[in-house]
Amino acid sequence: MKNNHSKSSSPAQQRTRGEKVYNIFNIVFFLVVTFICVYPFYYLLINSISNNNLSAAGAIRWLPAGIHLGNYKEVFGLEGLPQAALVSLARTVIGTVLTVIASAYLGFMFTQQQMWHRSFWYRFIIVTMYFTAGIIPMFITMKNYGLTNNFWVYILPVIVQPFNIILVKTFIESIPKSLQEAAEMDGAGTFTVFGKIILPMCTPILATVAIFTAVGQWNSFQDTLIYMTDSKLYSLQYLLYTYINQANSLAASVKASGGSAVNAAAMATQQTPTSIRMTVSVIVVLPILFIYPFFQRFFVKGMMLGAVKG
Structure with a gap:
């Protein structure tokens, strides 16, 4: 008992x-x-x-x-709040989508042995995490590209993010290689393997990249301060920052x-x-x-x- x-x-x-x-x-x-x-x-x-x-x-x-x-x-x-909210929403959505796509594809390619000079390009991207030219050279570069007072200055410079690429690359390396090898034996090419095999399995890490990017895009105001003088392109964060001040x-x-x-x-x-x-x-x-x-x-x-x- x-x-x-x-x-x-x-x-x-x-x-x-x-x-x-x-x-x-x-x-x-x-x-x-x-x-x-x-x-x-x-x-x-x-x-x-x-x-x-x-x-x-x-x-x-x-x-x-x-x-x-x-x-x-x-x-x-x-004044200007609805337009600024639209700009912030657009940069957050477009910037997040393009950054996620770029991070997913580059992270995948850097796991492929057949990529041309794979090690060199990977190190080339990673080294940008440690060195930066500073605000003034960056402003001059954006001005020479015609991106000052241009909506795309919010998007193009931040599409390729080394940290995000490292996250995706490491995640993809944890996926069994046998899945890709089986698809290649059935005649699948690189884009088919990426789109139909790898991408669907990367939902967790891509969601992580998406939330990182969306928060960064939504909260950013310094790029508006540096590159914008046209009030129609002010982001919501910058406009509210000026209102708080x-x-x-x-x-x-x-x-x-x-x-x-x-x-x-x-x-x-x-x-x-x-x-x-x-x-x-x-x-x-x-x-x-x-x-x-x-x-x-x-x-x-x-x-x-x-x-x-x-």
Whole structure:
């Protein structure tokens, strides 16, 4: 009877006291880490929808107060914002697609023994990770190519990324060679092997490359600062960056355009530098926060499989 009882006991009951203490510590530790990661985004959100006077005074810390959406209405009404959002969306989508394709194909080709001077070209690309000419030579190069004040300056210089190529190459090397050899015995050429054999098996690592590239494209503003003087080609990040830097004057202009406030309700929704900073930050962060969870399972699997050969 005693043996039967011990066999039927659950795994939780079989754990030692030390294991239980360790599990509790793990849970508490990761709850604290999760809170530290999530709270800044929560803080931005509640301050962007709360009474602007309370937000400016630093009184909003845990729960929103005087909830309103006037901040978003005002910020979305700022001049040039729709066009800048379209530019950022276009560069993110086009840039991500082209970078993923280039990374996949080059990563595949660098695993092929028959590639012409394969080792030389691989080292040639890798060495660019360690050496850079700097901003001024890069600007002169882009200007000579006619890419200043040109949408394609957001796309072309970043299509070939050595780090992404290394990830894809390492992942492909973990795929059994027998699959490619079997396809070649059936008469498949290089493009057929790449498109029908290798590419479908690279979904995890390509999703990893896609999320890296999309986040980088969406968050980038320095290239706009360096290469663009045409306001029609400003990215959303750059436009919002300028609005954050000009928050004091922008808040004053919004307040002036709204007329004189005569009651407390109007005062509570009038723009302040703090409300503009909070609202702009939420607008910048939210798209990536919504997209990332859909790629997370591919992201983790791709990083793990691409990190170890074999």
